[in-house]
Each structure stands twice: as structure tokens, then as C-alpha cells.
Amino acid sequence: xxxxxxxxxxxxxxxxxxxxxxxxxxxxxxxxxxxxxxxxxxxxxxxxxxxxxxxxxxxxxxxxxxxxxxxxxxxxxxxxxxxxxxxxxxxxxxxxxxxxxxxxxxxxxxxxxxxxxxxxxxxxxxxxxxxxxxxxxxxxxxxxxxxxxxxxxxxxxxxxxxxxxxxxxxxxxxxxxxxxxxxxxxxxxxxxxxxxxxxxxxxxxxxxxxxxxxxxxxxxxxxxxxxxxxxxxxxxxxxxxxxxxxxxxxxxxxxxxxxxxxxxxxxxxxxxxxxxxxxxxxxxxxxxxxxxxxxxx
Amino acid sequence: xxxxxxxxxxxxxxxxxxxxxxxxxxxxxxxxxxxxxxxxxxxxxxxxxxxxxxxxxxxxxxxxxxxxxxxxxxxxxxxxxxxxxxxxxxxxxxxxxxxxxxxxxxxxxxxxxxxxxxxxxxxxxxxxxxxxxxxxxxxxxxxxxxxxxxxxxxxxxxxxxxxxxxxxxxxxxxxxxxxxxxxxxxxxxxxxxxxxxxxxxxxxxxxxxxxxxxxxxxxxxxxxxxxxxxxxxxxxxxxxxxxxxxxxxxxxxxxxxxxxxxxxxxxxxxxxxxxxxxxxxxxxxxxxxxxxxxxxxxxxxxxxxxxxxxxxx
Numbered sequence: 001x002x003x004x005x006x007x008x009x010x011x012x013x014x015x016x017x018x019x020x021x022x023x024x025x026x027x028x029x030x031x032x033x034x035x036x037x038x039x040x041x042x043x044x045x046x047x048x049x050x051x052x053x054x055x056x057x058x059x060x061x062x063x064x065x066x067x068x069x070x071x072x073x074x075x076x077x078x079x080x081x082x083x084x085x086x087x088x089x090x091x092x093x094x095x096x097x098x099x100x101x102x103x104x105x106x107x108x109x110x111x112x113x114x115x116x117x118x119x120x121x122x123x124x125x126x127x128x129x130x131x132x133x134x135x136x137x138x139x140x141x142x143x144x145x146x147x148x149x150x151x152x153x154x155x156x157x158x159x160x161x162x163x164x165x166x167x168x169x170x171x172x173x174x175x176x177x178x179x180x181x182x183x184x185x186x187x188x189x190x191x192x193x194x195x196x197x198x199x200x201x202x203x204x205x206x207x208x209x210x211x212x213x214x215x216x217x218x219x220x221x222x223x224x225x226x227x228x229x230x231x232x233x234x235x236x237x238x239x240x241x242x243x244x245x246x247x248x249x250x251x252x253x254x255x256x257x258x259x260x261x262x263x264x265x266x267x268x269x270x271x272x273x274x275x276x277x278x279x280x281x282x283x284x285x286x287x288x289x290x291x292x293x294x295x296x297x
Numbered sequence: 298x299x300x301x302x303x304x305x306x307x308x309x310x311x312x313x314x315x316x317x318x319x320x321x322x323x324x325x326x327x328x329x330x331x332x333x334x335x336x337x338x339x340x341x342x343x344x345x346x347x348x349x350x351x352x353x354x355x356x357x358x359x360x361x362x363x364x365x366x367x368x369x370x371x372x373x374x375x376x377x378x379x380x381x382x383x384x385x386x387x388x389x390x391x392x393x394x395x396x397x398x399x400x401x402x403x404x405x406x407x408x409x410x411x412x413x414x415x416x417x418x419x420x421x422x423x424x425x426x427x428x429x430x431x432x433x434x435x436x437x438x439x440x441x442x443x444x445x446x447x448x449x450x451x452x453x454x455x456x457x458x459x460x461x462x463x464x465x466x467x468x469x470x471x472x473x474x475x476x477x478x479x480x481x482x483x484x485x486x487x488x489x490x491x492x493x494x495x496x497x498x499x500x501x502x503x504x505x506x507x508x509x510x511x512x513x514x515x516x517x518x519x520x521x522x523x524x525x526x527x528x529x530x531x532x533x534x535x536x537x538x539x540x541x542x543x544x545x546x547x548x549x550x551x552x553x554x555x556x557x558x559x560x561x562x563x564x565x566x567x568x569x570x571x572x573x574x575x576x577x578x579x580x581x582x583x584x585x586x587x588x589x590x591x592x593x594x595x596x597x598x599x600x601x602x603x604x605x606x607x608x609x610x
Contacts, residue, residue: 033399040393041410047468048413050436051425065439107320114317120310126318128599133329135595137528139564140588143577144335145328147346168324199313228418230531231564235572247420254424254539261428271421279416283409 048272055266062262076266080253085241086267089249096159096233096245097226103166104173104222105215111169112177113203117189127178133171138231146235157240162232166222173218180214181207216285220278227275246271333588340581350578357578361586365579367553367569371561374459374533374554375526378562382463383522387515390473395507397474398481408478415471419531426465427452427539452540455559462532462560473518480514481507520598527591533560563587 015023054062055076057069080086114120115127150156184207192202208215226245233248244252250271254264315322340357344350361368393411400407414422429437430451438448451461488506497505508515537555553569554561563583571580 030401033396034402036396037400037407040396041407044411044414044468047425047429050429054428054436063434065434067436067439107324110317111321114314118310118314118317120314126321129325129329130321131599132592132595133325135524135591135598136329137530137564137587137591139528139530139567140584140591141329141332141336142567143339143571143580143584144332146571147577148332151346165324165328167320168328169321174321199317224416228420228531230420230535231568234568247418250420250424251535251538261431261434264424265428268421268424272417275416275418276413279413 051265051268054262055269057262059260059262062260062265073262076262077270079263080266080270083253083267085244085249086253088242089244089246092159092237092243093227093245093247096163096229097223100163100166100226101219101222103163104170105219107167107169108173108177108218109208109211109215110203112174112181113207115174116178116181116184117186117207127175130171130174134175136171142231142235149236156236158243159233159237159245161236162226162229170222173222176218176221177211177214180211180217184210213285216282220282220285223278224275336581336584336588339578340585342578344577345575346577347575353578357576357582361579361582365566365570367558367561367566368583370554370558371563371566374559374561375529375563377459378462378526378529379523381459382466383519383526385463386466386470386473386522387518389467390470390518391477391511391515393470393474394477394481397478411474412471415469417469420535422465422469423532423535424539426461426468427536430461430464452536452560453556455557458536458540458556458559462536465532465536476514476518477511480511484510517598520594524591524594524598527587527594528564529562530564533562534565536560563590 050067053067053069056072056074057076058071058073061070115123115130145161146156149161153161155161188206188210189202192206197205228247229245230247230251233243233245237243237245237248241249241252250267253267339350341352341354342350343353343356397404397408397411417425429435432438432448432450432453438451441448449457451457484507488510489502492502492506533554537553537560538551541552541555553565564587566583567580567587570576570583
């Protein structure tokens with residue numbers, strides 16, 4: 001703060017009273033804005049801090065009103081990992097999120113490309129249907145879908161009913177990718193055609209390399225979607241704990257450790273941490289994706 | 298080369314389109330059109346998953362609208378959430394977006410901190426808030442009582458459970474913040490300068506320069522907020538389950554919408570009817586109500602000028 005206050009003194013030209021009030025106003029504004037900023041930052045970060053601190057408390061202290069751990073129980077995290085099933089949930093989540101993301105990206109790119117760059121009858125209708133699918137709550141069609149996967153294909157108790165559909169394009173990813181592909185000038189595509197590239201080669205050699213940021217954003221969103229999904233595993237995997245994901249298992253963790261808030265919070269940290277780590281590595285692609293979701297054409 | 302006629306060229310181009318669109322065409326048929334038609338069909342059938350479905354006319358419909366005790370409370374909760382949660386989220390998102398454009402020191406750090414909660418997985422975030430707001434022992438209750446404010450029951454009190462969910466939704470404001478931030482930075486600077494020359498106050502600059510410029514984004518935030526509220530599932534369900542202390546798989550039946558139906562939403566009814574009561578027909582009735590409501594707002598979103606940018610080549 002002192003530095004800021006010192007600055008006007010160093011200015012050589014005489015300071016008029018009007019300038020001085022203007023400067024004071026700017027300074028006061030700076031203080032007001034940044035105090036608000038700090039207050040908001042506390043609101044956004046304190047929940048994380050409390051959860052983390054509680055995850056390191058002893059089980060009796062977690063039920064008390066003290067906010068700082070008396071003893072730092074790092075062993076809580078080991079206990080969480082030793083919980084039967086916890087590692088399986090990790091593995092299942094990685095399969096669901098990883099495989100699902102790859103399938104979604106591969107199947108959505110050609111569709112998005114066609115919707116962005118081909119001219120054909122029914123294109124606008126297709127796009128409107130894509131948006132409708134995107135906005136459809138999954139619960140609307142869950143009864144026939146469940147009957148289809150469970151009664152006809154006998155796949156309940158597994159995550160396949162959630163993974164297989166991702167090989168057939170995901171509406172949100174198609175829409176997002178299309179928005180991104182619209183920003184690629186047609187000249188590049190025409191030039192590739194002139195050079196004798198077919199449609200597939202143009203897509204693979206010209207369009208995809210240029211669309212990498214969009215593809216990264218879509219991949220991240222899809223990964224997070226699968227990581228966070230609760231409803232899907234609840235419908236298809238609930239009967240078989242061997243197929244649970246972290247998001248689904250976490251809630252049962254609270255049930256099993258009824259009053260052990262410390263262990264529950266440690267498990268919560270372990271479910272949150274990977275998402276936040278991925279975000280730090282891919283922040284730019286992610287924020288770009290959020291802005292792309294339909295606001296800016 | 299001479300053999301390529303106009304007709305065969307056109308056919309080739311149609312085949313090319315079909316090939317590129319094929320993943321989605323199959324997906325659309327199998328995972329959208331078929332189940333949607335099937336949902337309509339089942340809504341007129343009595344089906345429990347074991348005995349073959351039998352025609353039951355409008356019985357499921359009258360049951361859901363007239364006798365199912367959870368339907369109207371769920372619809373009322375949805376209305377409450379649309380009016381209060383969506384409004385507050387838009388106002389708060391705009392506020393935080395404006396704040397971040399004003400912050401000149403450490404902008405990147407502030408932006409990241411404000412954005413992070415949006416990324417917290419819903420189950421984990423809800424568990425965290427259930428703990429933070431836990432009456433008696435939660436840090437928020439402890440702090441409130443230390444400064445002499447009696448802490449409410451939050452997720453355990455029917456009057457406070459939706460405000461608690463709103464608080465959770467405001468914590469995860471990152472998506473709206475980023476969208477509003479981008480919109481605010483796009484407002485032409487000259488308009489602010491002109492307004493300032495005319496002696497406009499800060500409020501007048503906001504009212505007559507900022508708002509008109511960002512109103513399409515405000516609309517977008519409101520409509521997508523309403524659609525998200527129709528789908529609101531995981532947070533109210535987990536909040537109710539954790540607060541009621543139900544132990545999963547221990548044979549205790551979870552009372553939907555705990556406490557006192559105050560956290561019920563329409564998607565939860567589909568689960569309750571279909572997967573707890575095995576009344577697939579009635580579950581499909583609720584599913585169709587949910588479908589109609591979501592599509593009305595989606596149509597609204599698509600018709601909005603410049604909204605989803607449907608044009609383009």
C-alpha cells in the first residue's frame with residue numbers, strides 16, 4: 001500500500017487539487033475493488049480450505065467446533081485408499097471417463113465437420129435436433145434406455161450402457177466442435193481440395209490440426225462429465241459395487257463411515273483433486289470452451 | 298473423368314454427407330427418437346418390468362397429477378428454484394464478472410480462485426456443503442454462532458434446504474462469471490467515455506451502456522439457467538440423502554425430498570417411480586412433463602436472435 005501512496009510524490013509537475021482528488025478517487029476505488037475481490041476469494045476458497053483441514057483431523061475432532069486440526073492425521077488418506085472398493089472406483093472412473101472421452105471425440109468430429117462445412121438439405125434441421133438432444137434431461141428417456149440395456153442386452157451392473165452410446169456422437173460435443181469449426185476459414189479447406197485431398201484427408205490433415213484447441217475443450221468437458229456423472233452409474237451400476245465410479249461410491253462412503261466426517265472429507269478431496277489438477281494443466285482450453293458454448297459465434 | 302455426370306456427383310456428395318453424419322444419425326435413432334417414442338408408449342401402459350406391459354389408458358396420467366404425493370411439491374420446488382436460484386445466479390454471476398474486469402492487480406489469481414468451485418464434482422461439492430452447513434458441528438454453523446447469529450438448520454430444515462442449495466449454486470458461479478466477463482470486455486469502450494463526458498453516474502453507465510450491450514448474454518444465462526434447473530438432480534438428491542443420514546444399502550428407505558419434500562425435483566420423481574416403485578408407466582408420465590418443459594425453453598433459446606448462432610458457413 002505504501003508504494004501506491006508514495007507514487008504521486010515522485011511526480012515532478014505540480015499537482016493541482018483537482019488532480020489530487022482524481023488520484024485519491026482512483027486509489028479509493030482500487031482499495032474498494034480489491035477488498036471486494038478478497039472477500040469474494042474467501043467465499044470461493046474457504047469451503048475447500050475447511051474440507052481439507054477436516055480431512056486431516058482425528059475422527060473425534062471432526063465432530064467438534066474447532067477449525068484447525070490438533071494433530072495432523074495424514075493417515076486418513078491411507079485409510080480412504082484402504083477402504084474396500086475405493087481403488088476399483090478409481091479404475092472404473094478412469095475407464096468410463098477415458099474411454100468415453102476418446103469415443104466421443106472420435107465420433108463427434110466428423111459430424112461437427114459436416115454440420116459446419118458441408119451444404120446439404122436438412123442441415124439446419126439436424127442442427128436443431130442436435131441442440132434438442134443437448135438440452136434433453138437424461139431422465140426423460142431413461143426408462144426405455146434402461147429396459148433396452150438391462151432387459152434386452154443384459155448389461156446392467158456394468159458401465160457399458162454409459163460408454164457405448166458415446167461412440168455415436170455426443171450432442172453437446174458436436175455442437176461445441178461445430179461452433180469452433182465455423183471459425184476455420186473455408187480457404188484452407190478449398191486449398192486442400194485443390195491439392196487433391198479427399199474429404200477424409202482434408203479433415204485429418206487440415207481441419208483437425210487447426211481445431212486442436214476446440215477438440216481439447218470438448219475432450220476436457222466430456223472427461224469432467226463422466227467423472228462427475230452420478231445419475232448414469234446410479235441407474236446402471238448401483239447393483240454391482242464392482243462397477244461403481246468415484247462420484248457414485250463417494251456417497252456410499254458417507255453411509256459406511258456414518259459419523260467419520262474426517263474420512264468422508266478426505267475421500268471428497270480425492271474426488272475433487274484430479275479435476276482441479278487437470279484444470280490447472282489445461283486452463284486455457286477450458287475457459288475457451290466455456291466461452292464457446294454459444295455466446296460468441 | 299468424363300464419366301462423372303452431375304447426377305453422380307450429387308449422389309457422391311450426398312453419400313459423403315451421410316458417411317460423416319452417420320455416427321450421429323445412428324445415435325439419434327437409437328438413443329433419442331426410439332426411446333422418446335417408447336416413453337410416450339409406456340406412459341399409457343401398466344408395466345412393472347416383470348409381467349408384460351398392459352394397456353392402462355390415462356390411468357398413469359391421472360395418478361401422477363392427482364394422487365402421486367410428490368408431483369406438485371416437485372413442481373413447486375422447481376418454480377422456487379427458477380425464481381430465486383436462477384435469478385440470484387445471474388445477478389451474482391454478473392456481479393462477479395464485473396468485479397473481475399475491475400480488478401487490476403493479480404487478475405489471473407483472482408479469476409482462477411473464483412472459477413475453481415465450478416469444477417468441483419457435484420457429489421463432492423454437495424457433500425462438502427452438507428458438512429460445512431451441518432447444524433451444530435459444521436464450520437459455518439460454528440462461525441455464525443461465534444459471532445452471535447443463530448445458525449439455521451440448512452439441509453435439515455424444509456425452509457432452509459433450498460436456500461442452502463442456492464448457496465451451493467452461487468459458489469459454483471464460474472461458468473457464468475467467464476461468460477459475463479467475455480461479454481463485458483466486448484462492450485465498446487467509447488460508449489463509456491461518451492457517457493462519462495455527458496456526466497453519467499456509475500449507475501447510469503451500467504443502466505444505459507452496460508446492460509443494453511450485454512442483454513443477449515443475460516437472456517442466454519437466464520434461459521440456460523432455467524433448463525439446468527429442470528435437470529437439477531444430483532445436488533438436491535445428495536443433500537437430502539446426507540442430511541437424512543440414510544445408510545446406503547442398509548435397508549433404510551430414503552424419504553424422497555428430505556426434509557419434508559423440500560428438495561424434490563422432477564428428475565428425482567422419474568427415479569422414484571421407475572427404479573424404486575417399478576411403476577415404469579407413471580415414471581414415463583413425469584419424464585414427458587420434463588420433456589415438454591425443457592423443450593419449451595430450448596425452443597425459446599433457439600429462436601432468440603444471435604443466440605446460438607445457427608447460421609454460418
